[in-house]
Amino acid sequence: MKRLLSLTLLLSIFLTACGASATPTPAPATEAPTLAPTEVPPTATPEPAPQTLTVFAAASLTDAFTEIGAAFDAANPGVTTTFNFAGSQALRTQIEEGAPADVFASASGKEMETLVTGTFVGADVSQVFLSNKLVVILPADNPAALEKLEDLANSGVKIVLATEEVPVGKYARQALDLMDASFGAGYKDKVLANVVSNEDNVKQVVAKVQLGEADAGIVYVSDVVAAPELKSIEIPAELNVIAKYPIAPLVKSENADLAVKFIEYVLSTEGQAVLAKWGFSPVK
Amino acid sequence: MSKLREFSRQVFGEGTSKWIFLLPSLILLVFFALPLIALIYRSIAPDFFANALSKQAFQALKLSLVTSSITTLVTVVLGTPLAYLLARWKFRFKAWLELILDLPIVLPPSVAGLALLIAFGRRGLIGTFLSDIGFSIPFTTTAVIMAQLFVAAPLYIRSARIGFAHVDKQLEESAYVEGANQLQLFYEIMIPIAIRSLASGAILTWTRALGEFGATILFAGNLEGVTQTMPIAIYIGFERNLGVAMALSVVLILVSVFLLMITKQLEKEEE
Numbered sequence: 001m002k003r004l005l006s007l008t009l010l011l012s013i014f015l016t017a018c019g020a021s022a023t024p025t026p027a028p029a030t031e032a033p034t035l036a037p038t039e040v041p042p043t044a045t046p047e048p049a050p051q052t053l054t055v056f057a058a059a060s061l062t063d064a065f066t067e068i069g070a071a072f073d074a075a076n077p078g079v080t081t082t083f084n085f086a087g088s089q090a091l092r093t094q095i096e097e098g099a100p101a102d103v104f105a106s107a108s109g110k111e112m113e114t115l116v117t118g119t120f121v122g123a124d125v126s127q128v129f130l131s132n133k134l135v136v137i138l139p140a141d142n143p144a145a146l147e148k149l150e151d152l153a154n155s156g157v158k159i160v161l162a163t164e165e166v167p168v169g170k171y172a173r174q175a176l177d178l179m180d181a182s183f184g185a186g187y188k189d190k191v192l193a194n195v196v197s198n199e200d201n202v203k204q205v206v207a208k209v210q211l212g213e214a215d216a217g218i219v220y221v222s223d224v225v226a227a228p229e230l231k232s233i234e235i236p237a238e239l240n241v242i243a244k245y246p247i248a249p250l251v252k253s254e255n256a257d258l259a260v261k262f263i264e265y266v267l268s269t270e271g272q273a274v275l276a277k278w279g280f281s282p283v284k
Numbered sequence: 285m286s287k288l289r290e291f292s293r294q295v296f297g298e299g300t301s302k303w304i305f306l307l308p309s310l311i312l313l314v315f316f317a318l319p320l321i322a323l324i325y326r327s328i329a330p331d332f333f334a335n336a337l338s339k340q341a342f343q344a345l346k347l348s349l350v351t352s353s354i355t356t357l358v359t360v361v362l363g364t365p366l367a368y369l370l371a372r373w374k375f376r377f378k379a380w381l382e383l384i385l386d387l388p389i390v391l392p393p394s395v396a397g398l399a400l401l402i403a404f405g406r407r408g409l410i411g412t413f414l415s416d417i418g419f420s421i422p423f424t425t426t427a428v429i430m431a432q433l434f435v436a437a438p439l440y441i442r443s444a445r446i447g448f449a450h451v452d453k454q455l456e457e458s459a460y461v462e463g464a465n466q467l468q469l470f471y472e473i474m475i476p477i478a479i480r481s482l483a484s485g486a487i488l489t490w491t492r493a494l495g496e497f498g499a500t501i502l503f504a505g506n507l508e509g510v511t512q513t514m515p516i517a518i519y520i521g522f523e524r525n526l527g528v529a530m531a532l533s534v535v536l537i538l539v540s541v542f543l544l545m546i547t548k549q550l551e552k553e554e555e
Binding site: 087089090092093143158160163165166195196197198199200208211212213214 | 401405406407420422423501504505506507508510511519520522523524526
């Protein structure tokens with residue numbers, strides 16, 4: 001008994017020591033005030049307490065949301081927005097396994113619905129904030145000399161898609177179904193037989209085509225805006241699939257007010273303008 | 285040190301300083317065992333066998349076993365002479381050569397994957413030439429093996445080099461006195477003496493190749509039956525269906541345990 005007690009004592013000493021070393025070191029001395037005469041005297045209002053907002057967003061939103069995040073931080077002093085960009089299906093799994101997030105922006109309604117079912121997102125709080133559509137991308141020098149959608153079925157063309165679980169991979173297969181009905185002759189099967197890799201998110205597909213390792217990939221129109229050196233083959237509206245992106249605050253968010261504020265910003269005129277700039281179709 | 289001993293004597297009482305060894309060991313053991321137990325515990329579900337015996341799982345396991353075996357074979361064939369040369373010959377820039385060979389051990393596999401892509405990709409340094417003569421490496425099973433070789437072979441070379449270096453110089457000299465040539469010396473003296481270092485190095489390389497993920501997904505991509513090894517199937521399965529990912533993980537754990545048992549048996553027989 002005595003031994004056990006002393007063991008507990010030692011453990012607690014050990015843990016306290018660990019805890020102490022983990023406390024933040026004092027902030028470095030405040031910056032010396034500049035002596036420029038035009039300097040505005042410091043305002044009396046205290047700085048707001050620093051807050052961190054964590055946004056889990058579909059990989060296709062990487063460029064647009066990075067810009068929106070910077071603008072949001074600038075408009076809200078003390079706020080730092082951090083992002084976790086990945087395939088929506090990966091983010092959904094992370095949230096289900098307890099990853100701390102405040103906002104989830106998905107490239108597909110399916111992942112959002114799964115989170116609503118699991119009560120990670122409240123019912124009826126998610127809103128569609130943009131739509132996107134598909135395009136075929138090719139490396140700048142078009143090594144397989146592809147001219148039209150039918151050429152994707154040519155033998156020996158190296159095609160990279162996202163896996164079926166990634167929203168863009170699912171949409172691409174839906175578009176291939178539409179093309180199959182239109183072109184016939186086993187089009188979809190031939191295209192799928194040309195697939196050399198199923199990537200984990202849309203940006204991986206873009207990277208493989210950018211590097212010239214693949215002859216073609218099916219991604220979002222917005223991805224071409226982010227990688228203007230790529231060539232592309234347009235998919236006509238009747239063969240295309242419209243992706244609707246929902247966004248929602250998470251039930252377990254510890255910054256619920258800020259999460260709502262961020263979503264409002266994304267849906268605001270400024271936010272929607274940034275999305276339009278990066279090739280998405282705004283909903284407003 | 286004596287103060288620490290005194291303190292521990294005061295806290296634990298006389299003769300219980302063994303706790304100084306037991307406590308840290310227990311913490312670390314629990315840390316290792318807990319995730320494995322949790323994984324096995326959570327994977328026990330009615331659909332475990334459906335998941336573990338699915339076509340995808342079987343293909344991935346087969347591909348992993350085949351590629352890692354080829355990697356090990358190539359490593360032993362090419363790596364043994366290299367290790368011997370590094371251990372027994374003297375030449376300039378040897379230290380630099382050893383450094384280059386040790387680098388893949390400490391490099392993140394993602395760096396290895398990127399480097400392989402930049403070298404052997406279709407637009408790569410060598411890849412452009414290979415592509416011109418009709419070879420394209422990325423997204424093929426060859427790419428999987430190359431990724432494993434890059435990451436795992438240095439473990440064998442390192443182990444074999446140390447094994448060869450420990451062979452007594454006098455043995456070498458007396459072999460020459462007896463009229464042995466370089467090859468005889470290598471096969472009849474060096475290999476038998478260093479065999480345990482070679483075997484343990486080969487096992488290290490084999491298990492590392494079996495677990496290779498980062499370089500493979502960058503350089504070889506993900507296609508069922510062609511480049512989707514077990515670790516990649518687990519990663520992709522994590523997003524599709526956690527049950528599948530866990531079932532595959534448990535299968536990989538069982539395979540690894542089985543192989544480790546075989547190697548332990550081999551080591552025992554050698555003694």
